Amino acid sequence: MGPVKCLKTVPAQVHAHQSFHANDVSDAPVLPGPKNILIGAKEDASKSLKDLLEISKQILTENDRGGYTIPAKGLYPYQWNWDSALVALGWATLNEGRAWEELEKLFSAQWEDGLVPHIVFHQPSPTYFPGPEIWGSVQQPMGSTGITQPPVAAITVRNLYETAVNKDLALQKAKELFPMILAWHRWFQSARDPEGTGLVATLHPWESGMDNSPAWDDALHNVPVDQIPPYVRQDLGHVDSAMRPKKDEYDRYLTLLYRFRAVNYDCKQLYFLSPFRVTDLCTNSVLYRANLDLRWLAVELGQGENVKEIDGWIEKARDAFDTLYDAEEGLYKCKDQLTGKLVAAKTSAGFLPLFARVASASQAADLARTLERWLNRVKHSIPSCDPEAPNFEPLRYWRGPVWAIINWMITDGLRAYGFEDLACRIEADTYELLLSHGISEYYNPVTGAPAGGKLFSWTAAMCLAWLSKGAPAARCK
Ligand SMILES: O=C(O)[C@@H](CO)O[C@H]1O[C@H](CO)[C@@H](O)[C@H](O)[C@@H]1O
Secondary structure (H helix, E strand, O other): OOOOOOOOOOOOOOOHHHOOOHHHOOOOOOOOOOOOOOOOOOOOHHHHHHHHHHHHHHHHHHHEOOOOEOOEOOOEOOEEHHHHHHHHHHHOOOOHHHHHHHHHHHHOOOOOOOOOOOEEOOOOOOOOOOOHHHHOOOOOOOOEOOOOOOOOHHHHHHHHHHHOOOHHHHHHHHHHHHHHHHHHHHHHHHHHOOOOOOOOOEOOHHHHOOOOOHHHHHHHHOOOOOOOOOOOOOHHHHOOHHHOOOHHHHHHHHHHHHHHHHOOOOHHHHHHHOOOOEEOHHHHHHHHHHHHHHHHHHHHOOOHHHHHHHHHHHHHHHHHHHHHEEOOOOEEOOEEOOOOEEOOOOEHHHHOHHHHOOOOHHHHHHHHHHHHHHHOOOOOOOEOEOOOOOOOOOOOHHHOOEOHHHHHHHHHHHHHOOOHHHHHHHHHHHHHHHHHHOOEEEEOOOOOOEEEEEOOHHHHHHHHHHHOOOOHHHHHO
16 A cells, blocks of 8 residues: 555644633633633744643643642542653653653652552542542552553653753663663563463553543443442543543442452452453553663663563564454454453554554554544544444543544654654644644544543643644644
């Protein structure tokens, strides 16, 4: 197949009047400096770009809690694992020291067995459920959950290191972080792939980061709901229930939590006792890419004695990835490890092997073709699920909406395989979306409407990381 053609360019006019309204959310922070700076800033694209970068900077500053960044005020008041690793990429464009600090703070919560928790509860907050008292983990004095999230950190460290202006600081910080990241990746091998299949298991939808993805529907349905203490969801006080997971899903999320807590999150037991065990494409793609970057760092930092071990993980995973490829659909699929079946649902995680660099050239060409088909069905790239599938829900969280972080990962992958035009198309789309609708948690791919939490850190960070070198249209010529 020839190169995928770029079908869209950045439109001259954007709908700035529909953009960010700080007053839309009761718990929105009051931003310093000009209010609603995107409003009225549309005529001249360079001015709008400047505004977008400024508001992104303000969001990170507002969400900074001293060394770590919360994803969004009220809705997510703690430090989240993969959010922080992605947010550090945004901080790097503003203040390199602060970017390194984000990672240091995350790894300060690493457990003795190597796990880096999915949430770190640095300070108490009444606005999130389930908080530290429900998780009740004792391994980490500052309080944390007992599960993890896609391991982005090594990818960020390599990125910060390679782009650093302050090379001395970068060398020092990368050297300090290297052994901690290595310990985490070892933990993935022992705790999440004890049978040596080459791919790691995900034991909770929250571990995947794509919590209510249709890829988990069947596996989650097979989790029996236990007698769990009554609970009140806080998320529904911040965000419309039409944009969030359903009660049935929460009952099972909590069932899993209480079962894991009952064995004190002992990683030797969890893999075998969890009634939910899937091969998640997002986690495995991120881990694969993170291992490539960790290997690069090992060589660069004079840690060559670790290369053989990391190569072993990469080689094993490479072969195993092929078992997840659905050639007929031109898409990778997740797997339910407990039934042994590939999951039918088609999600944007299926394109992430491009980000990993694990797809072959012909698989990559198929993926690009499938992705183009998806994009031709919606106005805004990239829907998180196949827009033609019956389970596509354009507003509900990971069941349809656009996520800027996933767009960033997939375009990075497309470029690596030579699909520059398609990458440019997605970047231009994302830019238009952000200009028109502000910095939100996610967006409706059909209408572009912002959804979920407002003034959202990882979207702001992607904006900075992506656009601080200029608007995509200029770069994509
Ligand atoms: O809904 C929640 O309460 C949390 C639980 O971890 O997940 C969402 O929010 C987190 C914070 O942004 C993300 O890390 C996840 O990927 C997901 O989008």
